[in-house]
Amino acid sequence: MRVIITGASGVLGSAVYAAFRSAGHTALGLARSRSTDELKKLDLLDASATETLFSDFKPDWVIHCAAERRPDVAEKDPEATRKINVSVPENLAQLSKSLKFKLVYISTDYVFDGTSPPYTPSAATNPVNLYGQTKRDGELAVLGVSGAQSIVLRVPVLYGPAPKNSDSAVNILLDIVADQSGKTYKMDHYATRYPTNVLDIADFLVRLSGLPGSRVIPPIVHYSAEEPFTKYEMCLIFARILGVPHGHIIADSEPPKDGTLRPQNTQLYVHETEDLMEGFGGLGWNPFEEWWTGYLNRKQ
Numbered sequence: 001m002r003v004i005i006t007g008a009s010g011v012l013g014s015a016v017y018a019a020f021r022s023a024g025h026t027a028l029g030l031a032r033s034r035s036t037d038e039l040k041k042l043d044l045l046d047a048s049a050t051e052t053l054f055s056d057f058k059p060d061w062v063i064h065c066a067a068e069r070r071p072d073v074a075e076k077d078p079e080a081t082r083k084i085n086v087s088v089p090e091n092l093a094q095l096s097k098s099l100k101f102k103l104v105y106i107s108t109d110y111v112f113d114g115t116s117p118p119y120t121p122s123a124a125t126n127p128v129n130l131y132g133q134t135k136r137d138g139e140l141a142v143l144g145v146s147g148a149q150s151i152v153l154r155v156p157v158l159y160g161p162a163p164k165n166s167d168s169a170v171n172i173l174l175d176i177v178a179d180q181s182g183k184t185y186k187m188d189h190y191a192t193r194y195p196t197n198v199l200d201i202a203d204f205l206v207r208l209s210g211l212p213g214s215r216v217i218p219p220i221v222h223y224s225a226e227e228p229f230t231k232y233e234m235c236l237i238f239a240r241i242l243g244v245p246h247g248h249i250i251a252d253s254e255p256p257k258d259g260t261l262r263p264q265n266t267q268l269y270v271h272e273t274e275d276l277m278e279g280f281g282g283l284g285w286n287p288f289e290e291w292w293t294g295y296l297n298r299k300q
Contacts, residue, residue: 006063009033068085
């Protein structure tokens with residue numbers, strides 16, 4: 001199978017690229033700012049260059065991981081964020097129609113407002129910040145192209161192997177926990193998150209793309225680990241694994257009063273995904289503390 005992965009230099013994209021390669025597929029990884037000898041440089045905003053590359057490669061599947069994923073950055077540059085999160089996926093859906101490939105658009109739990117979890121794939125969206133709005137609009141764009149073979153895959157906050165901890169909103173907490181300089185940190189103990197490992201999502205995507213034709217993949221699919229944590233609770237787990245004190249991290253249970261608005265609990269309902277993958281590995285996700293314990297011990 002021939003697969004293109006956009007955003008292949010990112011935390012999720014690099015995991016997806018590696019997973020398809022290790023499964024024996026012909027994978028082409030695309031990157032804009034962090035291209036390497038292995039990853040091909042492409043600006044997805046250049047529609048003509050994108051069409052030429054896709055036409056030449058002739059993919060069976062395209063996993064679209066490239067996005068502006070940082071809510072604070074999105075608020076500061078709405079126009080650029082809309083181009084990346086809405087215009088680009090809409091163009092890829094048009095190419096899906098003409099070139100006959102299946103397109104997976106990676107979306108987010110932030111399309112929901114967090115007031116009535118868990119959210120089914122068919123639940124009404126109501127994003128509370130610009131990032132969520134652009135990802136919701138991206139969903140509508142790809143699903144609105146008649147004749148395209150588009151699948152929206154919603155995932156929550158991500159973690160896993162990363163070039164630097166600041167690449168993930170979860171991994172960065174390791175640096176805060178490890179900072180024993182005397183500096184104190186107020187840490188969110190209000191919003192419930194469902195941190196999900198990019199290696200698990202990558203494995204899931206390989207299995208999803210290999211489902212037999214008799215398994216009809218719905219237009220919107222949810223994938224999530226099922227353990228709830230606040231960021232403060234994640235910090236406590238990291239402190240336990242690292243064997244360091246955590247008194248410098250102060251739990252903040254109040255709703256955020258400044259900065260970009262974020263939903264309180266956007267738990268994704270995944271039972272429909274479990275049914276879809278029955279007999280093909282199910283959801284297949286790693287417990288948070290167990291994975292981090294093994295990963296950090298191996299890195300030492």
